[in-house]
Amino acid sequence: MSAQTAPAIEARQVRKHFGHAIALKGVDFNLPQGDFLTLFGPNGAGKTTLVRIFATLAHPSSGEIRLFGQPLSDGSSDLRRRIGVVSHKSFLYGALSASQNLLFYARMFDLPDPQRSVEQILERVGLAHRMHDAVGTFSRGLEQRCAIARALIHEPDLLLFDEPFTGLDPEAADQLAGLLHQLHDSSRTVLLTSHDLNRGAEMADQIAILAAGRIVYQERRAEFAGTDLADLYRTATQKGRA
Amino acid sequence: MWRKIFVLVKKDLLAEWTSKEILSSTVFFSVLVLMVFNFSFEMVTDRMVAGPGILWTTFLFAGILGMNRLFLTEREDGGIEGLMLCPIDRTTLYIAKWLSLLVILSLTEIATLAVFVVFFNIALQGGLIALVAVIVLGTAGLAALGTTFAAMAVRTRTREMMLPMLLIPISVPLLMAAVKCTAAVLGGATLASVGSWLQLLIAFDVIFIAVGYMTFPTILEE
Numbered sequence A: 001m002s003a004q005t006a007p008a009i010e011a012r013q014v015r016k017h018f019g020h021a022i023a024l025k026g027v028d029f030n031l032p033q034g035d036f037l038t039l040f041g042p043n044g045a046g047k048t049t050l051v052r053i054f055a056t057l058a059h060p061s062s063g064e065i066r067l068f069g070q071p072l073s074d075g076s077s078d079l080r081r082r083i084g085v086v087s088h089k090s091f092l093y094g095a096l097s098a099s100q101n102l103l104f105y106a107r108m109f110d111l112p113d114p115q116r117s118v119e120q121i122l123e124r125v126g127l128a129h130r131m132h133d134a135v136g137t138f139s140r141g142l143e144q145r146c147a148i149a150r151a152l153i154h155e156p157d158l159l160l161f162d163e164p165f166t167g168l169d170p171e172a173a174d175q176l177a178g179l180l181h182q183l184h185d186s187s188r189t190v191l192l193t194s195h196d197l198n199r200g201a202e203m204a205d206q207i208a209i210l211a212a213g214r215i216v217y218q219e220r221r222a223e224f225a226g227t228d229l230a231d232l233y234r235t236a237t238q239k240g241r242a
Numbered sequence B: 001m002w003r004k005i006f007v008l009v010k011k012d013l014l015a016e017w018t019s020k021e022i023l024s025s026t027v028f029f030s031v032l033v034l035m036v037f038n039f040s041f042e043m044v045t046d047r048m049v050a051g052p053g054i055l056w057t058t059f060l061f062a063g064i065l066g067m068n069r070l071f072l073t074e075r076e077d078g079g080i081e082g083l084m085l086c087p088i089d090r091t092t093l094y095i096a097k098w099l100s101l102l103v104i105l106s107l108t109e110i111a112t113l114a115v116f117v118v119f120f121n122i123a124l125q126g127g128l129i130a131l132v133a134v135i136v137l138g139t140a141g142l143a144a145l146g147t148t149f150a151a152m153a154v155r156t157r158t159r160e161m162m163l164p165m166l167l168i169p170i171s172v173p174l175l176m177a178a179v180k181c182t183a184a185v186l187g188g189a190t191l192a193s194v195g196s197w198l199q200l201l202i203a204f205d206v207i208f209i210a211v212g213y214m215t216f217p218t219i220l221e222e
Helices: A047-054 A076-082 A098-108 A114-124 A140-152 A170-185 A197-202 A229-241 B002-019 B021-040 B051-076 B079-084 B090-119 B125-153 B159-186 B191-221
Strands: A009-018 A021-031 A036-040 A062-067 A083-086 A158-162 A189-193 A206-211 A214-220
Touching (some): A009 A047, A047 A189, A076 A083, A083 A140, A140 A170, A170 A197, A197 A229, B002 B090, B021 B051, B021 B090, B051 B125, B051 B159, B079 B191, B090 B125, B090 B191
Parallel strands (some): A036 A189, A158 A189
Antiparallel strands (some): A009 A021, A009 A062, A206 A214
């Protein structure tokens, strides 16, 4: 399979344990390039652990993962150029301004014109007017927009959003949803984890449900459209616990 | 790799320059510790007997404060994970953090040394270069231990206690060597007269910088 047609994420029997606690019990997962997938699951199901593994922040205890056809164990450092991550943590420094933070990341990703990239991305997320303000002075919504700018600055092919709506007020959550729609339209591959069934499913090409460390449901929009998501979620998570 | 290290160190120093969180606390703490020692040893006629030990004790405790703070800043908003998402080896992060800590500890020590010279009425004479060499070697070792252990301790709930508990016992050989070399220099002797202690200091630096370099990726990921 060529790198262009290989799935963005391909996971086979991925397991992860922390001492005696088992977080992932053999996850099989496939996300084609250009798709938007929302991963649902109860607290402690292993969503964050799975996203951290895909983001190269943690190693699986066993199993095989390929990103764009390349095994994760080979050259993770280069693969990181193709990944952008947004979580409920901003990965930003409160003492530095938005532009200083983004300039730092632009230089870490070897962007040819860091200053210009920073200005463009701040414009795109609607933060140009606050570029010289310290991130520590931002509201949670503004900080999350700056975090998205950080994740997008190197134009990654794969975006991982780990519960990005956490702590956002309804207005900030709507703005974030708008940004996610834009990303979907830009044909990037997006993996979003969320507890919000309606919002998560609304923009997804596929949804998956992770329960007790296993993927218990994964279908495309045609399959889940029109079904009662709450009922589907309840049945799938009960199946996972059984 | 070195260009990335420069960018990382510059970011740490810029954040510190803006917030002044680490230096303000370490320098203030050092001055307070030296004041306490100054009054405690007021009646001692030959204060130079205890002087080098006091100086390195102050460096150590102020250093622990700085190490904890530097890594806590990274931990607070997931900064360290942001760094781990960059296309660089984890070992590059170790060198950058070690260098940042080295600069911050050195700045604290310059201020501490100035106060020490005044309180303990030290005449540095011709030994300043040798003293700087000893302090740089001792600080390099402390920063190596601090980078490794602070990255480990900052993930625990009892981080304020964990770092000194890990660092102090292992730093004993380094402190002994640094105190012996400092005492020789302040007593007007050459470093050659304490050659074996100097060798221990250098060996400690080499070993713990190498250990930190090799273990840091695992510490970050697990």
